[in-house]
Amino acid sequence: MQNHLNDEFVFRYKLVGSVEYIKSGKDQLFLSKMVKICCIGAGYVGGPTMAVIALKCPNIQVAVVDISTARINAWNSDTLPIYEPGLDEVVKKCRGKNLSFSTDVEKHVAESDIVFVSVNTPTKTQGLGAGKAADLTYWESAARMIADVAKSNKIVVEKSTVPVKTAEAIEKILTHNSKGINFSILSNPEFLAEGTAISDLLNPDRVLIGGRETPEGKKAIETLRDVYAHWVPVDRILCTNLWSAELSKLAANAFLAQRISSVNAMSALCEATGADVSQVAHAVGKDTRIGPKFLNASVGFGGSCFQKDILNLVYICECNGIPEVATYWKQVIKVNDYQKTRFVNRIVSSMFNTVSGKKIAVLGFAFKKDTGDTRETPAIDVCKGLIGDKAKLSIYDPQVNQDQIQRDLSMKKFDWDHPVHLQPMSPTSVKDVSVVWDAYTATKDAHGICILTEWDEFKNLDYQKIFNDMQKPAFVFDGRNVVDAEKLRKIGFIVYSIGKPLDDWLKDMPAVA
Numbered sequence: 458m459q460n461h462l463n464d465e466f467v468f469r470y471k472l473v474g475s476v477e478y479i480k481s482g483k484d485q486l487f488l489s490k491m492v493k494i495c496c497i498g499a500g501y502v503g504g505p506t507m508a509v510i511a512l513k514c515p516n517i518q519v520a521v522v523d524i525s526t527a528r529i530n531a532w533n534s535d536t537l538p539i540y541e542p543g544l545d546e547v548v549k550k551c552r553g554k555n556l557s558f559s560t561d562v563e564k565h566v567a568e569s570d571i572v573f574v575s576v577n578t579p580t581k582t583q584g585l586g587a588g589k590a591a592d593l594t595y596w597e598s599a600a601r602m603i604a605d606v607a608k609s610n611k612i613v614v615e616k617s618t619v620p621v622k623t624a625e626a627i628e629k630i631l632t633h634n635s636k637g638i639n640f641s642i643l644s645n646p647e648f649l650a651e652g653t654a655i656s657d658l659l660n661p662d663r664v665l666i667g668g669r670e671t672p673e674g675k676k677a678i679e680t681l682r683d684v685y686a687h688w689v690p691v692d693r694i695l696c697t698n699l700w701s702a703e704l705s706k707l708a709a710n711a712f713l714a715q716r717i718s719s720v721n722a723m724s725a726l727c728e729a730t731g732a733d734v735s736q737v738a739h740a741v742g743k744d745t746r747i748g749p750k751f752l753n754a755s756v757g758f759g760g761s762c763f764q765k766d767i768l769n770l771v772y773i774c775e776c777n778g779i780p781e782v783a784t785y786w787k788q789v790i791k792v793n794d795y796q797k798t799r800f801v802n803r804i805v806s807s808m809f810n811t812v813s814g815k816k817i818a819v820l821g822f823a824f825k826k827d828t829g830d831t832r833e834t835p836a837i838d839v840c841k842g843l844i845g846d847k848a849k850l851s852i853y854d855p856q857v858n859q860d861q862i863q864r865d866l867s868m869k870k871f872d873w874d875h876p877v878h879l880q881p882m883s884p885t886s887v888k889d890v891s892v893v894w895d896a897y898t899a900t901k902d903a904h905g906i907c908i909l910t911e912w913d914e915f916k917n918l919d920y921q922k923i924f925n926d927m928q929k930p931a932f933v934f935d936g937r938n939v940v941d942a943e944k945l946r947k948i949g950f951i952v953y954s955i956g957k958p959l960d961d962w963l964k965d966m967p968a969v970a
């Protein structure tokens with residue numbers, strides 16, 4: 458194709474299957490043929506990631522497909538299936554132009570040059586590696602389907618988080634069923650965090666692309682790199698071999714979770730000694746080698762990935778004959794479980810060693826603020842612990858509804874990480890749990906309040922009014938250190954804040970985990 462634009466501003470990119478386009482300095486794109494991307498899995502990763510690709514690459518057609526009709530219908534409606542700041546605007550800008558959502562998985566896969574796979578990779582609950590290993594059922598069925606329907610060469614991109622060496626297995630499935638079609642496998646793990654997904658995608662610290670070190674592999678890497686280069690500076694696009702990319706994702710999540718378990722371990726020691734975990738974290742984080750981020754002590758980390766990915770890492774270490782390394786990482790999960798148990802025990806022991814029949818208001822159920830996601834939220838274990846001691850819970854979260862909370866409290870461990878329609882149907886609702894739509898209703902007549910998500914609105918509630926309407930003594934157990942404890946103590950509350958010097962009341966009633 459001839460380049461008619463000023464050379465200074467023009468770069469030539471080669472895209473899949475000899476598709477060529479020219480990119481001007483003003484990001485104007487001229488295509489000889491439309492490139493098509495398809496993403497299998499319209500979840501928290503697939504939806505936002507593809508929406509941003511569509512926004513930044515107007516020349517590329519992006520189809521997001523899923524086996525869940527309900528999910529796809531929601532993506533096509535005014536109420537998107539996930540709550541994520543900024544997502545609505547991006548989807549509304551692109552949907553109906555170069556972004557579509559569909560259940561016609563096979564059609565879109567067949568038509569695409571690049572196929573991302575962003576399906577669930579839950580922890581196995583049965584058989585070999587149960588409780589640790591990743592269950593690749595959904596990945597395998599997606600790979601088999603790609604091989605079945607493909608009529609042209611394709612780049613297949615691992616977007617899901619997978620065990621290291623998964624690409625080898627996928628390659629085998631694809632090549633054994635290929636009918637002469639060439640498939641190039643890339644690993645392109647996603648590092649977005651929920652609640653900040655759109656800004657993380659628009660301005661990523663890095664994009665990681667791993668591929669085979671063969672001419673075809675290198676060409677595939679370049680092709681995907683050129684997609685991201687529409688908006689990500691090239692020096693932030695890291696290209697590695699396949700195994701490094703796969704392992705880097707597990708390693709990054711393990712390092713992040715380890716920081717939280719480290720600060721949470723310190724929080725227990727702070728409570729025992731009178732030190733203040735915020736002051737300790739601040740002092741430690743001032744060391745530029747350590748840095749200040751991700752050092753907020755909490756009731757424990759949650760979310761769909763930290764625990765799952767570390768368990769997966771532990772299993773891989775065990776399978777590779779390095780149990781010492783497996784034990785090291787397992788401890789990150791153990792400390793997280795300890796922190797949740799410690800929190801429940803603190804509540805029960807502070808309230809005269811029983812919460813039986815007492816109303817406890819739970820403020821926040823999502824695993825972090827600015828998301829409605831409850832997967833592996835610490836709130837599940839805390840609520841189950843309190844229910845185990847016969848408390849009556851009144852739960853309020855600005856983004857999580859009653860149905861979701863009831864499902865979460867009655868579902869078995871790890872069952873949540875399957876496509877919605879394959880999860881256990883209509884679980885029995887948990888007695889002694891009511892879900893309400895504001896913090897004042899939740900706390901009325903309560904004996905105690907647990908803050909389990911750091912929603913901003915919990916900082917500015919009218920705590921005097923809340924105190925007036927509660928049973929006395931009135932307790933606040935702040936699992937996120939969001940309230941002004943001194944102010945609340947002046948009102949009359951007994952306050953427990955994670956890792957902070959204890960009220961005399963709490964000192965007299967030590968909690969043993």
Ligand code: NAD
Binds near residue numbers: 500523575595617618
């Ligand atoms: P999700 O459950 O929100 O979405 C997965 C989707 O895949 C579901 O809608 C499901 O119906 C669909 N699906 C499953 N099998 C399918 C098939 N064969 N064909 C078509 N659709 C199918 O999960 P998620 O949070 O988007 O995570 C996806 C992957 O990305 C996981 O491996 C996860 O570890 C990883 N990841 C997640 C995050 C995150 O913040 N949630 C961040 C980085 C990486």
Ligand code: UGA
Binds near residue numbers: 647650717755756826
């Ligand atoms: C995390 C990683 O941050 C992402 O890079 C990664 O892509 C993603 O997992 C994934 O693979 O799924 P996410 O789980 O969405 O993202 O959210 P985080 O901000 O990491 O928070 C995880 C949990 O740790 C939350 O429960 C949060 O409240 C808790 N946390 C976080 C703390 O308790 N203290 C902190 O200082 C930070």
